[in-house]
Amino acid sequence: MKNQGFKDKQIILKQLFMLFDRFSEEMERACEEGCAACCTRNVTLTSLEAKHILDGLNSDEKDFVSNRVANEHHKNRLIPKTTINELAKICMNGEEPPEEFGDPLWGECPLLSNQRCMIYDLRPLACRVMISKKRCNVTGFAEIDEYMVTLSNLFMQYLEHVDNGGYFGNLSDILLLEADNKKYGLANLSENLLVNKPIEMLMVPPEHREKIAKIINAIQKI
Numbered sequence: 687m688k689n690q691g692f693k694d695k696q697i698i699l700k701q702l703f704m705l706f707d708r709f710s711e712e713m714e715r716a717c718e719e720g721c722a723a724c725c726t727r728n729v730t731l732t733s734l735e736a737k738h739i740l741d742g743l744n745s746d747e748k749d750f751v752s753n754r755v756a757n758e759h760h761k762n763r764l765i766p767k768t769t770i771n772e773l774a775k776i777c778m779n780g781e782e783p784p785e786e787f788g789d790p791l792w793g794e795c796p797l798l799s800n801q802r803c804m805i806y807d808l809r810p811l812a813c814r815v816m817i818s819k820k821r822c823n824v825t826g827f828a829e830i831d832e833y834m835v836t837l838s839n840l841f842m843q844y845l846e847h848v849d850n851g852g853y854f855g856n857l858s859d860i861l862l863l864e865a866d867n868k869k870y871g872l873a874n875l876s877e878n879l880l881v882n883k884p885i886e887m888l889m890v891p892p893e894h895r896e897k898i899a900k901i902i903n904a905i906q907k908i
């Protein structure tokens with residue numbers, strides 16, 4: 687992948703989403719419309735994805751979504767301590783990653799309405815990769831296949847790489863920052879954000895390397 691301008695990045699983002707859908711199609715999944723147990727306040731995304739969401743809404747929808755997020759902004763949410771490419775580097779160096787804390791009991795994602803996502807077609811990668819083998823609203827947690835975790839990490843790493851120099855953080859913080867920081871009177875949003883980094887090492891365990899090779903090849907052709 688070469689250096690890209692913002693428009694190119696948006697195109698790459700859509701292609702990454704399409705590739706992810708293609709390569710995750712075969713995965714066993716219990717997820718279905720109306721099951722939203724994984725839609726918590728702990729969803730994270732890149733600034734590129736936040737711009738993609740906002741660009742996909744008309745001005746009334748944008749105001750509605752932003753106001754809704756702003757109204758719930760004071761509530762607890764996961765504030766990530768590392769990006770996925772930083773995490774890969776920490777693992778590569780044999781260091782201990784910082785503990786992330788996001789309690790699902792803090793509540794629903796502000797973009798969930800009547801158990802449905804208000805921006806479903808525009809939702810970030812972190813939501814797309816939540817493919818559970820069992821119904822989360824029955825078990826109380828998502829049961830994610832180990833290969834699915836590797837596949838998710840791979841796409842997350844490439845997405846961060848594409849948005850290198852952009853930001854990563856909680857959906858509530860990044861969406862409002864991109865919508866209009868000043869309009870919502872939230873001057874300190876950027877304090878909760880991390881800067882995206884390029885890939886230094888991919889987190890692919892030996893048992894998945896053969897299967898993942900063709901996917902890496904497809905991503906690198908974008």
Ligand code: SF4
Binds near residue numbers: 798799802803
């Ligand atoms: S953005 Fe949509 S899919 Fe993602 S957690 Fe929120 S409501 Fe669920």
